Amino acid sequence: xxxxxxxxxxxxxxxxxxxxxxxxxxxxxxxxxxxxxxxxxxxxxxxxxxxxxxxxxxxxxxxxxxxxxxxxxxxxxxxxxxxxxxxxxxxxxxxxxxxxxxxxxxxxxxxxxxxxxxxxxxxxxxxxxxxxxxxxxxxxxxxxxxxxxxxxxxxxxxxxxxxxxxxxxxxxxx
Numbered sequence: 417x418x419x420x421x422x423x424x425x426x427x428x429x430x431x432x433x434x435x436x437x438x439x440x441x442x443x444x445x446x447x448x449x450x451x452x453x454x455x456x457x458x459x460x461x462x463x464x465x466x467x468x469x470x471x472x473x474x475x476x477x478x479x480x481x482x483x484x485x486x487x488x489x490x491x492x493x494x495x496x497x498x499x500x501x502x503x504x505x506x507x508x509x510x511x512x513x514x515x516x517x518x519x520x521x522x523x524x525x526x527x528x529x530x531x532x533x534x535x536x537x538x539x540x541x542x543x544x545x546x547x548x549x550x551x552x553x554x555x556x557x558x559x560x561x562x563x564x565x566x567x568x569x570x571x572x573x574x575x576x577x578x579x580x581x582x583x584x585x586x587x588x589x590x
Contacts, residue, residue, distance in 0.1 A: 449578045455503070455586040457566060459484055459496060464542070464566060466579050473579065476572045479556065481564035487590075488520065488564055490529060491537030496564050496588065499524065503542075503584045506577065513544030513570040514577050518586060541565045544573035 450473050452466035459480055466473045480496040481488075487498035497520045504517040521529065521536040529536035543565055545556050555561065557569065566588075568576065 449575075451581060452579050452584060455580065455584060457496075457586065457588040459498070459588065459590055464568065464576070466576065474575060476568050476576065479562060479567040480560045481562050482560055484560050485590075488525070488537060488540070489532065490534035492563075493537070494563055496562075496566060497521075497525065497540055498588050498590055501586050501588065503580055503582055503586060506582065507541075510541070510543060511548070512541070512546055512567075514573045515541040515543035515565075516577070516580065517541050518566075537564065542573075542576060543567055544570040 450468060452468055452473055454467045456465040456467055457463070457478065458465070462478050462480070464476045464478045466476075482494040484496060486495055488495040497518070499520075499522060501519040501522055504519050507515045507517065518540045520540040521538060525536045545553070545567070549556065551561075556567065561567065
């Protein structure tokens with residue numbers, strides 16, 4: 417009788433040991449970040465603000481295009497656009513440490529460029545530092561250096577990446 421009980425109970429005991437171990441929940445880490453509902457860039461302050469319901473969530477130092485004064489008018493002018501745009505696409509495979517495309521040129525920019533007979537340009541991003549830098553790190557952190565993009569430190573770019581979504585409105589002021 418003992419043999420019968422053992423032969424009946426033992427397989428269930430083993431099954432429970434293996435199944436029970438497999439059924440244990442995995443440890444899951446949840447990183448919660450506040451999500452911005454808009455972005456404000458003030459070129460004259462060299463600041464990018466992540467906003468939510470009109471309140472500043474975070475503030476970041478930025479670098480701009482090599483010719484930072486005035487709005488972008490045409491391709492190759494090294495200016496950062498001014499106006500109302502939105503975030504379009506997040507890119508992890510960029511030449512820079514993460515990048516988020518801005519919807520420049522908007523309709524107003526295209527009309528202005530057409531009236532001037534020039535190409536308005538494009539590929540304006542918020543991005544981190546170059547993956548293959550040509551200069552010392554201080555070069556990228558202490559002066560304007562982009563072709564018209566908005567650059568931040570890599571650690572700031574991680575925060576911006578996590579706290580924004582595609583289609584988030586962005587206003588770029590002088």
